[in-house]
Amino acid sequence: MKFVKVLVILILVGFALTAFAAAPAGKKAKTIDELVKMYDSSSCKDCHAEIYAEWEKSLHARSIFGPAEVGRTAATLKTTVENGHKDWPYSGVKKPEDMKVEHLMVCASCHLPQLAEAEDSVAQEIMKNVYAFKETDDAAAMKLQSLNINCLVCHQRNAIVHKWVDGYPEKNVVYGFKNGEHPSPDFPKMKQSKIMGESILCGQCHGQGPNFAQDNPTQCATLYGSYNFAYIPEGERETCQECHIKKSKLGHNMQSYRSPEMAKMALDMHVYAEAFQWRDVATTTPAATVIVELKNKAGHAIPDG
Amino acid sequence: MTTKTPDGKIINQQEKIYMPIPQQFGRGDKMGRGPYEKSGLLKDTSLPPLRTVKETFSIPLYKESKKDGKLARTIISNDITVEVELWYLPYGKKDDEGNSQMWQKVTKKLSIAKGGK
Numbered sequence: 001m002k003f004v005k006v007l008v009i010l011i012l013v014g015f016a017l018t019a020f021a022a023a024p025a026g027k028k029a030k031t032i033d034e035l036v037k038m039y040d041s042s043s044c045k046d047c048h049a050e051i052y053a054e055w056e057k058s059l060h061a062r063s064i065f066g067p068a069e070v071g072r073t074a075a076t077l078k079t080t081v082e083n084g085h086k087d088w089p090y091s092g093v094k095k096p097e098d099m100k101v102e103h104l105m106v107c108a109s110c111h112l113p114q115l116a117e118a119e120d121s122v123a124q125e126i127m128k129n130v131y132a133f134k135e136t137d138d139a140a141a142m143k144l145q146s147l148n149i150n151c152l153v154c155h156q157r158n159a160i161v162h163k164w165v166d167g168y169p170e171k172n173v174v175y176g177f178k179n180g181e182h183p184s185p186d187f188p189k190m191k192q193s194k195i196m197g198e199s200i201l202c203g204q205c206h207g208q209g210p211n212f213a214q215d216n217p218t219q220c221a222t223l224y225g226s227y228n229f230a231y232i233p234e235g236e237r238e239t240c241q242e243c244h245i246k247k248s249k250l251g252h253n254m255q256s257y258r259s260p261e262m263a264k265m266a267l268d269m270h271v272y273a274e275a276f277q278w279r280d281v282a283t284t285t286p287a288a289t290v291i292v293e294l295k296n297k298a299g300h301a302i303p304d305g
Numbered sequence: 306m307t308t309k310t311p312d313g314k315i316i317n318q319q320e321k322i323y324m325p326i327p328q329q330f331g332r333g334d335k336m337g338r339g340p341y342e343k344s345g346l347l348k349d350t351s352l353p354p355l356r357t358v359k360e361t362f363s364i365p366l367y368k369e370s371k372k373d374g375k376l377a378r379t380i381i382s383n384d385i386t387v388e389v390e391l392w393y394l395p396y397g398k399k400d401d402e403g404n405s406q407m408w409q410k411v412t413k414k415l416s417i418a419k420g421g422k
Binding site: 067069070072076079080083084106107209210217218219220222226227230231234236257258263267269271273274275276277282283284285286287288289290291292293294295296297298299300301302303304 | 306308325341342355356361362377380393396402408411413
């Protein structure tokens with residue numbers, strides 16, 4: 001009888017372990033490499049080579065490191081800890097090693113939203129590499145560049161905003177403009193995302209203002225607010241995707257202020273200048289007047305992000 | 306905007322900054338230093354969408370002195386060059402390779418007539 005009891009317990013434990021293993025949605029990454037693997041979109045380039053090559057040139061492809069060779073985003077992460085978390089008396093952070101996912105989400109909610117599916121050890125590994133990178137550690141720079149906003153972030157994880165209306169994103173599905181089969185072993189289905197061509201898709205990160213869902217609200221990019229409250233009232237309705245993907249002809253190499261193409265699209269500048277001599281009775285005053293006209297042609301204030 | 310004499314000497318420099326000025330933690334009169342502090346706006350001088358912003362810059366081209374008790378204004382140069390540059394400075398500095406970007410530059414040559422009364 002005792003043997004039967006032990007067997008039953010073992011079987012139950014075995015069942016529980018099997019159930020856990022069969023629920024990868026609940027499994028959290030323990031290392032950067034595990035998180036990268038969870039969001040590995042490298043197989044997308046087998047069929048979407050051109051789009052993938054475009055994306056590789058974008059800042060989305062280096063969302064934690066920042067612009068190539070400069071690494072300004074990584075540098076700002078360090079500043080966030082040094083001048084922010086360490087300085088805030090109730091953050092619980094006294095040194096970089098204290099950084100947890102919840103702390104890093106101040107930045108990562110947009111720069112790496114999938115960090116929500118990682119354990120605190122990943123946040124600590126990111127910070128370790130952020131500090132090492134500043135000491136010209138190439139391996140650290142490479143590690144940070146492996147973290148990004150890739151195909152699976154926009155075409156799966158963040159493809160649905162109103163989950164009570166449209167359902168929750170499914171792990172084996174890629175979301176785009178159509179429903180149907182998708183010839184990929186990991187993602188055999190394709191479903192329509194109702195917001196794939198809408199500005200709200202981008203507005204999830206290029207947001208409206210401080211993220212009040214967080215304990216210490218902030219948001220550096222407020223472009224969707226400007227789009228909604230300043231551009232739409234002008235009577236226009238073009239979407240982010242129409243300008244940044246289609247009209248720019250940059251495709252998934254979505255660029256902004258660093259791109260000559262986007263800078264040209266965004267602003268017109270006209271300069272009018274004249275020199276003259278003004279006279280007050282006998283006193284002659286030589287002077288010049290320069291008038292500069294700047295027309296913002298973008299769908300949002302400049303600058304914003 | 307920079308005004309130069311024909312020999313390259315800078316006689317006037319003016320600038321105008323366009324940006325949303327973040328309020329530190331959404332309170333008080335301090336600008337937030339980094340994105341982690343940005344929770345409101347103190348002021349917004351950014352360029353609004355679909356609008357034209359017009360700036361007028363006045364450039365004095367004289368030196369002032371007193372002659373026989375009277376104010377005299379002596380012209381610095383009859384020929385000047387005005388350079389207008391539009392920069393994107395994500396970190397506020399021009400000498401920031403890889404980050405700062407010059408978007409546009411317009412150069413105008415101007416002259417003040419010589420002689421006459």
